[in-house]
Amino acid sequence: xxxxxxxxxxxHTEKILVAVNCIVFGFxxxxxxxxxxxxxxxxxxxxWAIPGGFVNVDESLKTAGRRILNDLTGLxxxxxxxxxxYGDVDRDPGARVISVAFYALIKVNxxxxxxxxxxxxxxxxxxxxxxxxxxxxxxxxxxxQHLRTRARYQPIGFHLLPEKFTLPExxxxxxxxxxxxxDKRNFRKKILSMGFLDKLxxxxxxxxxxxxxxxxxxxxxxxxxSKGFNFEV
Amino acid sequence: xxxxxxxxxxxHTEKILVAVNCIVFGFxxxxxxxxxxxxxxxxxxxxWAIPGGFVNVDESLKTAGRRILNDLTGLxxxxxxxxxxYGDVDRDPGARVISVAFYALIKVNxxxxxxxxxxxxxxxxxxxxxxxxxxxxxxxxxxxQHLRTRARYQPIGFHLLPEKFTLPExxxxxxxxxxxxxDKRNFRKKILSMGFLDKLxxxxxxxxxxxxxxxxxxxxxxxxxSKGFNFEV
DNA sequence: CCAAAAGTGTTATCGCTACACCCATGA
DNA sequence: TCATGGGTGTAGCGATAACACTTTTGG
Numbered sequence: 001x002x003x004x005x006x007x008x009x010x011x012h013t014e015k016i017l018v019a020v021n022c023i024v025f026g027f028x029x030x031x032x033x034x035x036x037x038x039x040x041x042x043x044x045x046x047x048w049a050i051p052g053g054f055v056n057v058d059e060s061l062k063t064a065g066r067r068i069l070n071d072l073t074g075l076x077x078x079x080x081x082x083x084x085x086y087g088d089v090d091r092d093p094g095a096r097v098i099s100v101a102f103y104a105l106i107k108v109n110x111x112x113x114x115x116x117x118x119x120x121x122x123x124x125x126x127x128x129x130x131x132x133x134x135x136x137x138x139x140x141x142x143x144x145q146h147l148r149t150r151a152r153y154q155p156i157g158f159h160l161l162p163e164k165f166t167l168p169e170x171x172x173x174x175x176x177x178x179x180x181x182x183d184k185r186n187f188r189k190k191i192l193s194m195g196f197l198d199k200l201x202x203x204x205x206x207x208x209x210x211x212x213x214x215x216x217x218x219x220x221x222x223x224x225x226s227k228g229f230n231f232e233v
Numbered sequence: 234x235x236x237x238x239x240x241x242x243x244x245h246t247e248k249i250l251v252a253v254n255c256i257v258f259g260f261x262x263x264x265x266x267x268x269x270x271x272x273x274x275x276x277x278x279x280x281w282a283i284p285g286g287f288v289n290v291d292e293s294l295k296t297a298g299r300r301i302l303n304d305l306t307g308l309x310x311x312x313x314x315x316x317x318x319y320g321d322v323d324r325d326p327g328a329r330v331i332s333v334a335f336y337a338l339i340k341v342n343x344x345x346x347x348x349x350x351x352x353x354x355x356x357x358x359x360x361x362x363x364x365x366x367x368x369x370x371x372x373x374x375x376x377x378q379h380l381r382t383r384a385r386y387q388p389i390g391f392h393l394l395p396e397k398f399t400l401p402e403x404x405x406x407x408x409x410x411x412x413x414x415x416d417k418r419n420f421r422k423k424i425l426s427m428g429f430l431d432k433l434x435x436x437x438x439x440x441x442x443x444x445x446x447x448x449x450x451x452x453x454x455x456x457x458x459s460k461g462f463n464f465e466v
Numbered sequence: 467c468c469a470a471a472a473g474t475g476t477t478a479t480c481g482c483t484a485c486a487c488c489c490a491t492g493a
Numbered sequence: 494t495c496a497t498g499g500g501t502g503t504a505g506c507g508a509t510a511a512c513a514c515t516t517t518t519g520g
Contacts, residue, residue, distance in 0.1 A: 009275055009327035013287045015248035054246045057329050061320030085318040085333045087294030094242035096290050100318045209490045209499050440471050442517040
């Protein structure tokens, strides 16, 4: 993909810096959290920012997003989805930069905690989100909005939980998302009636009685979807 | 926004061509239609394409989208929404180009027909969509999908109809969108019960009996939304 | 007067919501 | 034994879906 081709086909067109930002959600201790970085380049060095970086000419947007997330968390194959392109002329005071935002959901665990801290990144819970640089607060608001909408129609909540999780945990996740308490019986009835959760034999013993573990069964879920099923919480 | 700033803050970063494409929907004679152009530049000159163009460094993505649509249709203040950024490395064989797609809804009438034809653009109905260049068929599929989802929760269908429309027309629009016949009585009951359609005194006399005109009342709609109302067809 | 499209209500079913008590266990 | 959180069923209500006939009027 050289300059020759470029000049041949699209002469006199101006190129622009393209970045990606990744809005990364995690769920831990009943709290929804966002992964933030202290920016270490100018302009706005030292301020809080959503992780991001520039897109190289030889990589796709999604590849760039994965590269950035992998650098930060050490994880591959994250659940990642494109959100929106931010393109106001003056959004970045350093230059004309268009940024494509992705949001990602990760299962927080010890390994990711370590990797994240090595990069001086932090999990911040939603009640404590500081002022962010540029239009990053908008990005975060949009991402949260999107996550809420999405979680209602697709079982993406499972990307935020470990492989094995309990129904009370799953319920707490939805309660954190919607900032609203849900009825235990109705929640269980609905989620179990969908038929894509497998009950396991062992229990999470962090409570007295212990709660049974469940596992998301993607095969069953896909079957249902292909039969015209619509997940809705 | 000069090269100085750029070099100062983000040296050694590669710039990329950024385009926008506009997926324009119209509704005419009971049919959902898409606005397509025969491309007149290389590569792929002469092939069908979704209207688009490059983003200038001194305009936002949305401004670029409006400029392109205005050139084509002569219309300003169209309903326009960003869809997705397409960023595969080889999506455009002419160069590395990232394209941000918007979709737009327009009220087709004589004026727009004239303007569209002057630009050698065409309204193509969905059953007749040809092969498009690059990833433009994907763009179209995504846009249609998005329109369908959106129309179920927001009254955006009204952007496709004239100011005054009849209930049978509105119903035909939804039937075209969902490729499914709807029950007249249930449709009317539901849409009227929402309370944001004003019945007018005159009728559309293109049928024997004639159907009363209605008008979308945005004030009432916004009131309802602010009271936590949720439109759903 | 007839063809064609507009307009109008009722009933059965399903899904959602609200609600209270027993169970298992570690301390 | 008791405090804590896990687990279970039912009844009422509102929304949706199915369904057929009358009205208007131009030709």
